[in-house]
Amino acid sequence: MRRRLCAAAVAAALAAGISAVHLIGGGPFAEAATGSSASVPSGVEVGVPGTAPTDPTGGAATGAAGGVATTARGTAGSPEQGVGSHVDAGAGVGPQTRSTPPLTGPLRALAARRGIAVGATVMTSSNLTDSGYSALLGSEYSMLTPENDMKWSNVHPAPGVYDFTGPDLDVAFAQSHGMAVRGHNLAWSADNPSWLTTVPFSRDQLIAILHDHISTVVGRYRGKVAQWDVVNEGIGGFWWDHIGPDYIDMAFEWAHEADPSAELFYNDFGAEGLGGKADQVFELVRGLRQRGVSIDGVGLESHFDLNPPPLGDIAANMHRLNALGLESAVTELDVRLAMPANGPDLDRQRGIYNDMLRICLAAINCKTFTTWGFTDKDSWIPSAYPGYGAALPFDQSYAPKPAYYGLRAALGG
Ligand code: XIL
Numbered sequence: 001m002r003r004r005l006c007a008a009a010v011a012a013a014l015a016a017g018i019s020a021v022h023l024i025g026g027g028p029f030a031e032a033a034t035g036s037s038a039s040v041p042s043g044v045e046v047g048v049p050g051t052a053p054t055d056p057t058g059g060a061a062t063g064a065a066g067g068v069a070t071t072a073r074g075t076a077g078s079p080e081q082g083v084g085s086h087v088d089a090g091a092g093v094g095p096q097t098r099s100t101p102p103l104t105g106p107l108r109a110l111a112a113r114r115g116i117a118v119g120a121t122v123m124t125s126s127n128l129t130d131s132g133y134s135a136l137l138g139s140e141y142s143m144l145t146p147e148n149d150m151k152w153s154n155v156h157p158a159p160g161v162y163d164f165t166g167p168d169l170d171v172a173f174a175q176s177h178g179m180a181v182r183g184h185n186l187a188w189s190a191d192n193p194s195w196l197t198t199v200p201f202s203r204d205q206l207i208a209i210l211h212d213h214i215s216t217v218v219g220r221y222r223g224k225v226a227q228w229d230v231v232n233e234g235i236g237g238f239w240w241d242h243i244g245p246d247y248i249d250m251a252f253e254w255a256h257e258a259d260p261s262a263e264l265f266y267n268d269f270g271a272e273g274l275g276g277k278a279d280q281v282f283e284l285v286r287g288l289r290q291r292g293v294s295i296d297g298v299g300l301e302s303h304f305d306l307n308p309p310p311l312g313d314i315a316a317n318m319h320r321l322n323a324l325g326l327e328s329a330v331t332e333l334d335v336r337l338a339m340p341a342n343g344p345d346l347d348r349q350r351g352i353y354n355d356m357l358r359i360c361l362a363a364i365n366c367k368t369f370t371t372w373g374f375t376d377k378d379s380w381i382p383s384a385y386p387g388y389g390a391a392l393p394f395d396q397s398y399a400p401k402p403a404y405y406g407l408r409a410a411l412g413g
Helices: 007-015 107-113 125-129 131-140 165-176 203-220 238-242 247-258 276-290 311-323 343-362 402-410
Strands: 117-122 143-146 180-188 227-232 263-268 297-300 327-335 368-371
Touching: 107 117, 107 131, 107 402, 117 125, 117 131, 117 180, 125 131, 125 165, 131 165, 143 165, 143 368, 165 180, 180 203, 180 247, 180 368, 203 238, 203 247, 227 247, 238 247, 247 263, 247 276, 263 276, 263 327, 276 311, 297 311, 311 327, 311 343, 327 343, 343 368, 343 402
Parallel strands: 117 143, 117 368, 143 180, 180 227, 227 263, 263 297, 297 327, 327 368
Antiparallel strands: none
16 A cells, blocks of 8 residues: 555654644655644645634534544554544534633644645636635645546547646646645546547547546646545446446556556545445445555545534544545535525534534544635535525635634634
8 A cells, every 4th residue: 555654653643742643654745743843735834823813703612513522643544543433423522621722823724733634626727816815725725626627628628638727727826825736536427528428439449538538637737736536426427337337446547657646536425424325435445445446535525504414424434434544535515505694504504614624633534624615705506506505614705704713613723
């Protein structure tokens, strides 16, 4: 297995009194959080002095569904430190009492202290020309996911024609702001251009086209994209139907060949907890691991309303993925509200953001936490779920919402 941290480093970190640590050996993150010298995705600065807003509510740290204890972490595949036994979701531990004052600084600095990257998507690179938007993104977040710019229809608009204009701008922004990049995505049943889906290509031709796409796109950003969603929502759909389930094995191997240092994820929705689709995804990735396929983790999209799956189930899912030696990233979190959003719903939303981040912190194998956008000004929710909106931590004017303070509270801020 690539990029796994040696036990000695974990032991040293724990001996040094680190209360919570995510360590990814040798990869683009190479993180080891300590209070004063956290190491984070390469190039990410930490400890930016207190520029962040303070929580007007005073910051009760407990989420809507009760206590999720955080615990010391090591590296994926360390069963003794998996999250399952430490999580007490729903048990109502009660509000966290603080013996020390809340930490200051932007989210990314607080997250770095806990050894994780905190990310957000950029809907398209044109958003980055808005100075208020880009200032907030670059100061609060340590990871960037292009929400649409790397999808097939944008990057591969005609046979053999690639257009990297958007993703190049996204990656350059991330690099100039010390942010890591999550690449999204390489094979998906949606957003495929009509030249691909309407021509009756043979199986062999589609294999060659997908191979060329993955080699070209991953190769272009070799060393610059830390994590790729290689296969997105990939059980069934275009590639599955036309190549067969083994397109997944192929896609991961081609991505690994194109950038052996990138971490490779299978990403899906509705598979965050246990049962049903989550079990299907688990069986899929277990098969990949058994066959020695180069997969590093599973992305739990987490597009929720005010009734997410049981938090203990999400924690247990992360735990069983850890037992396979896989990371479990939160990749697309948003919590949509019926519009117009009211105060009680914004508070419940805060609780869900807080819970999800605490579940991630409590899981040894959860090292990156990404929301699907960050401002309600640019969110897919109003068009995808008519009547819903207000799903993200900042409002339409870029002011922090209760959800933002829920994230800060989870990180000790
Ligand atoms: C969505 C984007 O947010 C929209 O802007 C776009 O119009 C359609 O795709 N799961 C995924 C994402 O993996 O790629 C989707 O993104 C949201 C659901």
